[in-house]
Amino acid sequence: MKERDALAPTEELPEDAQLYTTQPSIFMDTTPESYPDGWTECLVSPDAKAFILSQPEFPAPLLRPSALQYRLSPTPDKGLGLFCTAKIRANDLILSERPLTLTPTSSSTRMRFLKELDAREQYLAATHEWEKSLKFLFDRLYPDYQAAFMGLANSHKHDGSGLVGGIIRTNGLGVILPPNKYSLEEQQTRRKGVYSAVCKEISRVNHSCSPNTTAHFDVITFSFQLFAVRDIAQGEELTLTYTDLKAPAEMRQSDLEPYGFHCTCSACATSCTSDALRERSMTMQIDNIDDGLLKLALLEEQGLESSGQYCKTLETVMELYIGIGDADNASTCAKKLVNRRWSSLASGAKLYTSPLAIEKFHPLWKGGGNRDLERGADNLECSFGGLELGQAE
Numbered sequence: 001m002k003e004r005d006a007l008a009p010t011e012e013l014p015e016d017a018q019l020y021t022t023q024p025s026i027f028m029d030t031t032p033e034s035y036p037d038g039w040t041e042c043l044v045s046p047d048a049k050a051f052i053l054s055q056p057e058f059p060a061p062l063l064r065p066s067a068l069q070y071r072l073s074p075t076p077d078k079g080l081g082l083f084c085t086a087k088i089r090a091n092d093l094i095l096s097e098r099p100l101t102l103t104p105t106s107s108s109t110r111m112r113f114l115k116e117l118d119a120r121e122q123y124l125a126a127t128h129e130w131e132k133s134l135k136f137l138f139d140r141l142y143p144d145y146q147a148a149f150m151g152l153a154n155s156h157k158h159d160g161s162g163l164v165g166g167i168i169r170t171n172g173l174g175v176i177l178p179p180n181k182y183s184l185e186e187q188q189t190r191r192k193g194v195y196s197a198v199c200k201e202i203s204r205v206n207h208s209c210s211p212n213t214t215a216h217f218d219v220i221t222f223s224f225q226l227f228a229v230r231d232i233a234q235g236e237e238l239t240l241t242y243t244d245l246k247a248p249a250e251m252r253q254s255d256l257e258p259y260g261f262h263c264t265c266s267a268c269a270t271s272c273t274s275d276a277l278r279e280r281s282m283t284m285q286i287d288n289i290d291d292g293l294l295k296l297a298l299l300e301e302q303g304l305e306s307s308g309q310y311c312k313t314l315e316t317v318m319e320l321y322i323g324i325g326d327a328d329n330a331s332t333c334a335k336k337l338v339n340r341r342w343s344s345l346a347s348g349a350k351l352y353t354s355p356l357a358i359e360k361f362h363p364l365w366k367g368g369g370n371r372d373l374e375r376g377a378d379n380l381e382c383s384f385g386g387l388e389l390g391q392a393e
């Protein structure tokens with residue numbers, strides 16, 4: 001381990017180096033009271049740090065929701081959870097916060113093991129070394145942040161994870177840095193660019209296979225933002241998914257095992273019917289507007305508005321309306337997409353929220369150009385990203 005100037009260029013560092021860095025950077029005497037937006041202790045690769053610092057507006061102030069609309073309360077069977085204190089409307093920003101920590105989801109340290117160690121012993125040795133790196137990061141946290149971190153749930157107390165590693169595995173939300181640098185395959189198999197962010201508040205959100213919120217990491221403000229994906233009634237619990245919503249119930253349950261619970265949400269309780277409906281709504285081919293509208297209705301019925309498929313389908317329906325020259329309905333779809341600010345497809349739809357703009361500028365207007373149904377696919381199906389999750393957000 002080497003100490004180096006925080007502002008020194010990162011290019012000459014080896015690709016597998018990891019940097020301890022505070023982002024946004026703060027003065028020595030900064031406190032959570034003097035800087036309420038907070039800051040994050042990070043362990044990141046040189047290219048991830050360079051990417052963060054290269055954002056022109058970084059660090060922008062946190063985006064604040066218009067009102068505080070949730071509280072932390074005990075649940076009957078899931079520990080603590082967040083509950084809605086007033087009706088929240090679809091697409092509302094519920095809360096935003098800078099993570100306490102941001103760490104790779106797996107250790108990149110190359111280790112040589114004694115030949116006589118078996119696989120389990122090698123795992124424990126590697127985990128032990130990884131815990132030392134994480135403990136170093138934990139020690140850098142401001143004391144109030146250390147207390148908040150230690151107060152979070154830990155479902156890895158008895159598997160050799162270590163205390164800091166266990167809390168990260170239980171509470172980490174997935175972040176890809178830098179985005180678009182690594183292929184999905186590299187992210188999934190070699191965990192390239194895949195990070196885990198632990199948050200004081202959002203990490204309290206419990207899991208559902210039909211979640212009513214989605215969490216999105218915004219690099220410019222360096223914060224996780226929690227959005228409602230449909231209307232949420234007062235008193236209802238806020239939920240996120242920790243697993244791949246496309247998978248059948250049995251696979252989802254096995255993905256959730258490391259979190260130490262068996263999911264009893266309505267989709268899991270009725271898996272003999274819901275698995276087939278879920279698969280149909282996620283994979284249904286869209287050949288015309290009616291198909292698209294049916295797919296949106298099926299996704300809503302299954303509580304899958306948080307899935308990337310929902311936005312992708314909205315975009316496809318918008319393009320189909322444009323193709324037949326129906327600018328009014330197309331602009332309604334564009335507005336719905338724009339409201340889903342967390343989606344990568346929202347910014348592309350911004351230009352087309354007025355029928356006039358569609359008629360004048362959209363290349364597909366009345367059948368111009370080629371509509372590519374696969375374009376713009378969101379592969380962001382899952383929000384929680386501890387070590388356990390096989391899929392990246």
Ligand SMILES: C[S@@+](CC[C@H](N)C(=O)[O-])C[C@H]1O[C@@H](n2cnc3c(N)ncnc32)[C@H](O)[C@@H]1O
Pocket residue numbers: 077078079080081152153154155170171203204205206207208258259260261262263264
């Ligand atoms: C990220 S934490 C969520 C907040 C946690 N309930 C707390 O008290 O801080 C994840 C842990 O919450 C619990 N949990 C989350 N979703 C659950 C669910 N649907 N059913 C049962 N337990 C759940 C499990 O213990 C899991 O390991």
